[in-house]
Amino acid sequence: MSINSDVQDTGVEDNTPGRTRTILAGLVGNIMEWYDFAIYGYFAATIGKQFFPSEDPAISLIASFGAFAAGFLARPLGGIVFGRIGDIVGRKRVLMLSVMAMAIPTTLIAFLPGYESIGILAPITLVLLRIIQGLSVGGEYTSSIVFLVEQAPAKRRSFFAVWGMWGATLGILAGSAVGDVVATVLTDEQIADWGWRAPFLLGSLVAISCLLVRRSLTKDTPSPEVSSPVKQTFMLHYPTVIKVILLNIGTAVSFYAAFVYVVTYVQVVDGLPKEIALNLNTGSMVLLLIFMPIAAWLADQIGRKPMMVAGAFLIAFGAIPFFHLIHTTDPMLIFIGEIGFVLAITIFSGGLNAANVEMMPTSVRCTGLAFSYNASVGIFGGLTPLIVTWLLTTTGDPIAPAYWIAFAGALSLLATLFLYRETRHIVLSS
Incomplete structure (x- = not known):
């Protein structure tokens, strides 16, 4: 058994820069991942018309949400895949991989041609990208919580752990806010033409920032044998x-x-x-x-x-x-x-x-x-x-x-x- 109640563990060094870097590394990935899920939901109707065209708008919307659900249903499998990586090679490595697994599909969705350009390949590719993102989300949140708790001072583990959930909540809010701005500034025609892609591009920039923050981490939990x-x-x-x-x-x-x-x-x-x-x-x-x-x-x-x-x-x-x-x-x-x-x-x-x-x-x-x-x-x-x-x-x-x-x-x-x-x-x- 790997838990013990005799003594306290020390966790991350108890200094402000170290604490801030650890918390930031834990929460930024959740911001990006839930931001992406939020903006997809916000623009589901537009995406449905672009990738799942139908004479009935309701069918396009249902198909679009089907792609969204595919990502959601992939979460348990993603949890096992990324969880295994985290247990074998370390927490830092899995946090880098989970962010990349979200960042790359997000960027590709921003540039993915619609049904009119490449036909059936458009919806197939979109669904595959959403599945990859779902796998990523399945590993990102729990891996970040594990990292935060293991790196925390012994008497502050709950306070460190909460920032994973805090980041996910902020990501949902950020996605809604960006969607509102795009809907307010652009016309319906502009949104359908190119505007819906802009929030995904912004998500790519957030992902790059996240990778830079996590690359700067110098401390990791040793992988058990x-x-x-x-x-x-x-x-x-x-x-x-x-x-x-x-x-x-x-x-x-x-x-x-x-x-x-x-x-x-x-x-x-x-x-x-x-x-x-x-x-x-x-x-x-x-x-x-x-x-x-x-x-x-x-x-x-x-x-x-x-x-x-x-x-x-x-x-x-x-x-x-x-x-x-x-x-x-x-x-x-x-x-x-x-x-x-x-x-x-x-x-x-x-x-x-x-x-x-x-x-x-x-x-x-x-x-x-x-x-x-x-x-x-x-x-x-x-x-x-x-x-x-x-x-x-x-x-x-x-x-x-x-x-x-x-x-x-x-x-x-x-x-x-x-x-x-x-x-x-x-x-x-x-």
């Missing part, structure tokens, strides 16, 4: 994999419900304009960025488990009251309901981000965490918009989505209470 981390993960450490999956269900479901599905809910069920729904969502995500470091700092002071119990409790028993607030026509009440989810997610994540890493043995840390996290997010989080839409349609109850969120929160609450043992004081040995 393990020949088959995938085999060890599933044969020796499957109980930990199950624990991580259960612990992450609550935040996965509540995040996709609160920051993806609710935008549609406010428009379709509450009948409010798209602009209001998007503004409320943007405000909620800004608060998420503000609260995450605070919750992580607190988890370093009082422990992971108290934060996780409080957050899971708030998800399980707050989901229904929060949705009653969201199911109104008053933007202020809707925003208060969304803030409830922000608080629940940040409190839970404040302890969970570091706990995910601390639970995994060193020899399979990248592989085990990448698979279990992506399985939880991919299955439970990724299916959440579909599940809550089905619940709403079949029951006719506008609060029905909250039942699924409450169920997920209850699962994570039970897992935290009965399966998780406090990991704040363990040693992350190599």
Whole structure:
């Protein structure tokens, strides 16, 4: 076993430049990767017309989102592929590779000819590029969290870990902001002609900056002597994999419900304009960025488990009251309901981000965490918009989505209470 509770590990040198460089290296890749996912979603309709032309615009849009989903579904496989690399050759190497696996397809998409130019090769190439990007995302987030925690001072691991999630959230916001600017400055004809490509080019510049930052890293976690981390993960450490999956269900479901599905809910069920729904969502995500470091700092002071119990409790028993607030026509009440989810997610994540890493043995840390996290997010989080839409349609109850969120929160609450043992004081040995 690679964890120990007798002494503390030292982590990265405790100086401001070293800490800043480590945190920056951990978060920049997540900014770029989630920026790319956001801008693809923003311009899905335009991309659908360019690469999946059809007389019915709805078919083009569905095909475009199909390419988007292909990248999403590739995440668990990407987690295993890049996790194995991280466990065998080191964290720094896998962080470089995962960024390149996102940067190269992003650049190619910016210059990829449309269906009118190269025919069927256009949609086929686009789908392949999205799959490569999905593989990259599957390894980037968890590898960056592992790197941040392993390089952190022993008493600040939660604070370091949170910057991976912080970067991903900032990337989504940045993608939305760039999309808004392009839509405001350019005409529909200009966007269809060339404008949609500009955000992808900007993403390439971000990727270059990310590579430069990560190349400057001088310290890495030594690779354990393990020949088959995938085999060890599933044969020796499957109980930990199950624990991580259960612990992450609550935040996965509540995040996709609160920051993806609710935008549609406010428009379709509450009948409010798209602009209001998007503004409320943007405000909620800004608060998420503000609260995450605070919750992580607190988890370093009082422990992971108290934060996780409080957050899971708030998800399980707050989901229904929060949705009653969201199911109104008053933007202020809707925003208060969304803030409830922000608080629940940040409190839970404040302890969970570091706990995910601390639970995994060193020899399979990248592989085990990448698979279990992506399985939880991919299955439970990724299916959440579909599940809550089905619940709403079949029951006719506008609060029905909250039942699924409450169920997920209850699962994570039970897992935290009965399966998780406090990991704040363990040693992350190599």
